[in-house]
Amino acid sequence: xxxxxxxxxxxxxxxxxxxxxxxxxxxxxxxxxxxxxxxxxxxxxxxxxxxxxxxxxxxxxxxxxxxxxxxxxxxxxxxxxxxxxxxxxxxxxxxxxxxxxxxxxxxxxxxxxxxxxxxxxxxxxxxxxxxxxxxxxxxxxxxxxxxxxxxxxxxxxxxxxxxxxxxxxxxxxxxxxxxxxxxxxxxxxxxxxxxxxxxxxxxxxxxxxxxxxxxxxxxxxxxxxxxxxxxxxxxxxxxxxxxxxxxxxxxxxxxxxxxxxxxxxxxxxxxxxxxxxxxxxxxxxxxxxxxxxxxxxxxxxxxxxxxx
Amino acid sequence: xxxxxxxxxxxxxxxxxxxxxxxxxxxxxxxxxxxxxxxxxxxxxxxxxxxxxxxxxxxxxxxxxxxxxxxxxxxxxxxxxxxxxxxxxxxxxxxxxxxxxxxxxxxxxxxxxxxxxxxxxxxxxxxxxxxxxxxxxxxxxxxxxxxxxxxxxxxxxxxxxxxxxxxxxxxxxxxxxxxxxxxxxxxxxxxxxxxxxxxxxxxxxxxxxxxxxxxxxxxxxxxxxxxxxxxxxxxxxxxxxxxxxxxxxxxxxxxxxxxxxxxxxxxxxxxxxxxxxxxxxxxxxxxxxxxxxxxxxxxxxxxxxxxxxxxxxxxxxxxxxxxxxxxxxxxxxxxxxxxxxxxxxxxxxxxxxxxxxxxxxxxxxxxxxxxxxxxxxxxxxxxxxxxxxxxxxxxxxxxxxxxxxxxxxxxxxxxxxxxxxxxxxxxxxxxxxxxxxxxxxxxxxxxxxxxxxxxx
Numbered sequence: 001x002x003x004x005x006x007x008x009x010x011x012x013x014x015x016x017x018x019x020x021x022x023x024x025x026x027x028x029x030x031x032x033x034x035x036x037x038x039x040x041x042x043x044x045x046x047x048x049x050x051x052x053x054x055x056x057x058x059x060x061x062x063x064x065x066x067x068x069x070x071x072x073x074x075x076x077x078x079x080x081x082x083x084x085x086x087x088x089x090x091x092x093x094x095x096x097x098x099x100x101x102x103x104x105x106x107x108x109x110x111x112x113x114x115x116x117x118x119x120x121x122x123x124x125x126x127x128x129x130x131x132x133x134x135x136x137x138x139x140x141x142x143x144x145x146x147x148x149x150x151x152x153x154x155x156x157x158x159x160x161x162x163x164x165x166x167x168x169x170x171x172x173x174x175x176x177x178x179x180x181x182x183x184x185x186x187x188x189x190x191x192x193x194x195x196x197x198x199x200x201x202x203x204x205x206x207x208x209x210x211x212x213x214x215x216x217x218x219x220x221x222x223x224x225x226x227x228x229x230x231x232x233x234x235x236x237x238x239x240x241x242x243x244x245x246x247x248x249x250x251x252x253x254x255x256x257x258x259x260x261x262x263x264x265x266x267x268x269x270x271x272x273x274x275x276x277x278x279x280x281x282x283x284x285x286x287x288x289x290x291x292x293x294x295x296x297x298x299x300x301x302x303x304x305x306x307x308x
Numbered sequence: 309x310x311x312x313x314x315x316x317x318x319x320x321x322x323x324x325x326x327x328x329x330x331x332x333x334x335x336x337x338x339x340x341x342x343x344x345x346x347x348x349x350x351x352x353x354x355x356x357x358x359x360x361x362x363x364x365x366x367x368x369x370x371x372x373x374x375x376x377x378x379x380x381x382x383x384x385x386x387x388x389x390x391x392x393x394x395x396x397x398x399x400x401x402x403x404x405x406x407x408x409x410x411x412x413x414x415x416x417x418x419x420x421x422x423x424x425x426x427x428x429x430x431x432x433x434x435x436x437x438x439x440x441x442x443x444x445x446x447x448x449x450x451x452x453x454x455x456x457x458x459x460x461x462x463x464x465x466x467x468x469x470x471x472x473x474x475x476x477x478x479x480x481x482x483x484x485x486x487x488x489x490x491x492x493x494x495x496x497x498x499x500x501x502x503x504x505x506x507x508x509x510x511x512x513x514x515x516x517x518x519x520x521x522x523x524x525x526x527x528x529x530x531x532x533x534x535x536x537x538x539x540x541x542x543x544x545x546x547x548x549x550x551x552x553x554x555x556x557x558x559x560x561x562x563x564x565x566x567x568x569x570x571x572x573x574x575x576x577x578x579x580x581x582x583x584x585x586x587x588x589x590x591x592x593x594x595x596x597x598x599x600x601x602x603x604x605x606x607x608x609x610x611x612x613x614x615x616x617x618x619x620x621x622x623x624x625x626x627x628x629x630x631x632x633x634x635x636x637x638x639x640x641x642x643x644x645x646x647x648x649x650x651x652x653x654x655x656x657x658x659x660x661x662x663x664x665x666x667x668x669x670x671x672x673x674x675x676x677x678x679x680x681x682x683x684x685x686x687x688x689x690x691x692x693x694x695x696x697x698x699x700x701x702x703x704x705x706x707x708x709x710x711x712x713x714x715x716x717x718x719x720x721x722x723x724x725x726x727x728x729x730x731x732x733x734x735x736x737x738x739x740x741x742x743x744x745x746x747x748x749x750x751x752x753x754x755x756x757x758x759x760x761x762x763x764x
Contacts, residue, residue, distance in 0.1 A: 063610050066585040151413075158417035245374070245401040245410055245420065261403040263608060264579040266476065266600035266635055267378050267672055268403075270608035272581055 051283075058082060058280040062273045082277040089259075089274055094281075096248060097255035101234060101282075103166060104251055108173025109229035116176050116225050120183025121214055125196060138184075141177035147238050154242050168243035169251070173233050179225040186221030187214070223296040227289065234286055252282045358448055364649035368393025371650050374401040374411065375426035377475065377637065379670030383663040387654060390662070396654060404428065408435075408720060411642065415440045421644040423651040427472055428637040429463035430527065430719045433543070436466035437717040441640040443469035447652045455660055459633040459709035460675040466717075467545060472638030473659040474675035476667075478598025479705035480531060480621045480634045483605070486694070487615040488517065488593040496619045500563050503622045507572040510593060518574035520594045521586065522564075524731030525578055526723035527634060528596075529744075532560045534632035534713045536624055540748075542763065543714050548755050549763035550716070552744040559624060561741045568733060568740060575734065584608050596621060598634035599702035603671035606692045614694050618701045631705045632713070636675070673702065680706055718758060722751040 056073060057065060059082070064074030086094050123134060149172075157168050191214045199209045215222070237253040244250055247258065256278045263270035373380070373396055384396045399422070401410045408431055414420045427435055435441045449470045453461075460474035484496060492513045497503035507519035522528065533540060538556020542549040551557075567573050574592050576582045586592035588611035595601065605616055621631045639659060641651045657663045660676065668674050668685060679685055680703040689695045716722050729750050730743035738746075756762050 063588070066581065066588050066609075067611060154413060155417055158414070158419050161419060163417070163420055241402075241406070242410065242413065245399055245414075247400055258400065258402070261376075261406075262378075263581075263584070265376055265403050266478065266598065266637075267603045267670075268376070268607075269378065270584060270604070272584075 054276065054280050054283075058273075058277045060273060062270070065273055065276070078273070079277070082273055083281065086274045086277045086281065089271065093247065093255065094252075094278060097250050097252045098281075100166070100249055101251040101253075104169045104173060104236070104240075105230055105233045107166075107170045109226065109233040111170070111174045112176040112179060112229045112233075113222060113226040115174055116179035116183045116229075117187075117215070117218060117222055118210070119180045120185075121187045121191070121210060121218065123180075123184050124187035125191065125193075125214075138177050138181055141175075142181055146172075150239050150242055153239070157243065163243050164245050164249065166249060169236070169240050169249075172239060173229075173236065176225070176229055176232075179229055182225050182228075183218070183221055186224075187218060190221060191217050220296055223293050227293055230289055231286060252278070256282065360649045361447075361653045364647070365391050365394065365653050368395075369647055369650055370395035370397060371423035371645075371647050371654060372397045372399060373424040373426075373639075373654065374399050374407060374422040375424070375639070376400045376403045376407065377426055377667075377672070379667040379672045380426075380658065382666045382670055383658045386662065386666055387657050390657075391653075394650060394654075404431075405720065405724070411435075412440065415642060415644055418644065421642050421646070423641065423645040423647050424654055425640055425642055426475065426637050427640045428635065429460065429474075429633070430530075430715045430723065432464060432472055432638060432640065433466045433715055433717040434720050435640065436469060436471040437546070439643055441471050442643045442645070442648060443471060444473065444641065444652065444655075445470050447641075447648065449473065452660065455677065456675045457677055457680060457706045457709070458711060459706065460636055460638070462711065462713070463633065463636070463715075464638050472640035473655050474636070475639050475659050476600060476636050476672050477675040477706060478600055478633050478635040478673070479702060479709055480535065480596055480598055480631050481702055481705050482594060482596050482619045482621055483601055484594040484617055484619060485587075485590055485612065485615050486617045488590045492517075496617075497622050498620070499626050499628075500622045500624055504563060504566055504572075507567055508570060511570075511572050517591050517593055518572065518586075520596060521574035521576040521578065521583060521592050522567075522734070523573075523575050523577045524727050524734045526726035526730075528578075529560075529726070529730065530715070531632045531634040532564070532596075533557050534710060535621065535630055536560045537630070537710060539712060539714075541714050541716050543717060544763075546717070546759070547761040547763050548716060548752075550748045550752055552741070552748045557744065558741070561739075561744065565733075565740050573734075588612050590615075598636065599673040599705065600635065602673075602690060602692070602698055606671070613692050616693055617696055618693060618698045620701060621705060629708045630710050631708045633709055716751065716755070717760070718751070718755060721754055722747070725750055725754075 053070060056071060059077050059079040060068065060074045061076050061078045061081070064076050064078070068074035123131060153172055154163065154168075157163050157171075162168050162171070195213060195217075196209060199213055204212070235253060236251065237257075240249075240251050240254045241257075244254065247255065250258070256275055259271055259278065260275045262268035263272065368391070371394070373384070375398065380398060384398045388394060388396055401407050401422070407426070411422070411425055414422070425441070427441065432441075436443075445468075452473070455461075456474045457477060457479075459479060460477040464470055464472045464474055482496070488494075488510070489496065492510050494506045494510060495502065497506050503519065510517050510519050533556050536556040536559040538554055538560065540550055540552050540554055540557055542551075574586060576586055576592065583592065587595070587605070587609045602618075605612060609616075623630060639655050641648055641655065645651055658667070664674050664676055664679050668679055674680060674685075680699075686700045686703055687697055688699055690698045726747060729747040730740065732738040732746070733740040733743035752762055
């Protein structure tokens with residue numbers, strides 16, 4: 001079993017498949033490296049510490065929060081009170097924000113993934129004039145951060161009268177150049193031309209072929225793109241911040257910030273404990289999504305790395 | 309923190325773009341909506357009279373109010389109960405800068421502009437000059453002379469116009485933790501020299517404790533210069549001068565530099581959770597801050613209950629009677645707002661008439677002289693402050709605000725770069741005086757780029 005990439009078209013494959021390829025290089029004979037262990041441990045602590053902090057501090061009351069050491073529990077265990085208060089505060093607006101976020105994720109990230117799959121597949125499997133130009137545009141679009149587009153998008157949407165509506169969040173979320181690029185490279189290898197040709201010979205229409213034959217083959221890539229889009233939409237902050245004025249349409253990110261901001265104004269109520277508990281509740285669904293989707297995702301990462 | 313800073317700059321940039329665009333946009337939008345030959349926006353406002361306002365209340369309608377001030381919720385309920393045909397849509401479109409950005413964007417886009425917007429005093433000139441908010445003189449605000457205390461009333465004037473009605477005010481006072489003061493045998497300082505001496509005594513007795521915090525705060529610095537009689541900003545229409553070498557500023561920097569050099573100020577940013585923590589555990593033993601602070605102490609620093617007291621602001625000369633405003637905001641009517649008559653009716657209700665009562669009961673500090681002098685207000689005992697009649701001290705401060713202060717017509721931007729310039733005095737060997745010079749230069753450069761005439 002060879003672990004090298006095929007010689008033919010090698011450079012192209014590596015370049016195009018870059019983000020998806022993970023080459024597991026087992027250290028020979030299971031040798032351990034102290035340096036690596038220490039480095040890994042450091043990275044682990046660095047990434048987990050904020051989470052631990054968040055989990056610990058969500059158990060404190062406002063006074064406990066301000067009066068105790070940040071990385072250990074205060075005397076009072078108020079997690080469940082905090083959760084109840086988070087859902088009840090401000091006439092239960094947290095629930096509304098949670099539902100809004102779900103709407104934006106399902107419609108925005110879901111839609112973006114479907115569009116990326118259609119577009120990426122089309123670009124990978126159909127030859128047409130201008131493909132190179134499209135490639136250039138897509139690669140260029142990957143380089144433009146969403147934040148830079150937020151203000152122009154706002155101006156355009158307000159001309160169309162769409163600001164302060166959910167459309168202002170969903171429509172821009174549907175565009176995912178990076179997802180398109182991933183699906184494109186993935187589809188290039190994951191869907192063999194031969195299968196498509198035999199499907200065509202058997203008289204299957206292009207859409208039927210796509211949904212019946214190609215889509216299952218694309219599943220690992222699709223899940224990867226879906227995860228990326230879900231995370232991006234779930235954490236989207238700047239776009240809703242400038243698009244929305246009505247707290248009734250806020251996603252969790254902007255809503256929690258508005259709670260935090262209360263502590264910064266004359267006469268405002270400081271609710272740090274609710275902000276922290278709300279933040280913990282906000283990341284729970286993301287963690288769940290990762291745990292549920294990870295096995296599809298992992299098989300996606302490995303796909304194509306081994307030549308059979 | 310880095311992200312916040314960057315976002316602030318980005319918002320600043322967005323604000324700039326919309327400010328300049330707003331200035332020319334507003335004239336062509338009013339030209340478009342009014343009939344040809346009509347004078348632009350002010351003439352349209354002039355058409356609204358007292359009778360029109362009464363009529364608007366009778367016929368009803370709906371208005372949108374952008375504000376983050378918490379007591380307005382009650383005001384809106386009361387207002388709707390009194391005028392059942394009117395629907396008030398109260399929206400918290402963000403706090404401070406976020407809301408200003410949203411407002412400028414809406415004005416520029418010409419859609420989604422609210423009928424009423426909360427604007428802090430320091431930001432009002434910026435909106436007034438861009439003609440984003442209406443001159444309320446045409447709606448009858450000129451007759452309200454004497455209704456408000458002098459500080460806020462002059463803050464809503466820009467040139468000859470009145471661009472908002474004062475909603476609350478922030479005459480300054482010294483808030484201090486009596487328990488800590490008693491423990492270390494500190495007198496309540498009556499002058500700034502005594503304040504500096506107390507700062508040293510406290511910090512020497514307990515190296516963890518500070519008399520107050522300051523990590524560089526534009527609002528606090530300008531208020532302190534204001535109290536010292538300084539007038540660094542001179543604004544005449546679009547001609548702007550900044551001079552931080554004048555005597556008032558020097559008075560402040562000489563004192564504050566001593567505190568910075570002696571490391572006698574807690575290096576904690578106001579409004580951070582660290583700040584709330586310090587106020588609760590006694591490591592920040594005092595605050596020189598606006599009169600709206602009691603409500604924040606009560607809700608955010610529960611551990612300080614029974615410990616805090618209020619005293620007059622320390623003076624530059626023994627026996628002096630000078631204070632300044634810190635914070636506070638007005639309600640303004642965006643020029644592009646759809647229903648000015650009804651908006652003004654709400655403005656007046658919330659800032660002059662019955663609404664003030666509800667707001668005071670909710671813990672707001674009013675800007676109206678009638679409320680401030682009301683015995684019910686002055687004699688109210690605050691359990692949090694050990695039963696002290698806090699409002700007496702604060703109301704007295706309101707009557708002693710030094711006159712003649714003005715902010716820049718681009719103070720929102722200027723404040724956003726304070727920490728990158730003057731703020732360096734708190735973290736490096738730069739002196740505060742040099743830091744303020746850097747702030748002055750950066751602000752002037754920006755002003756020039758925005759088309760203001762700079763007075764040398």
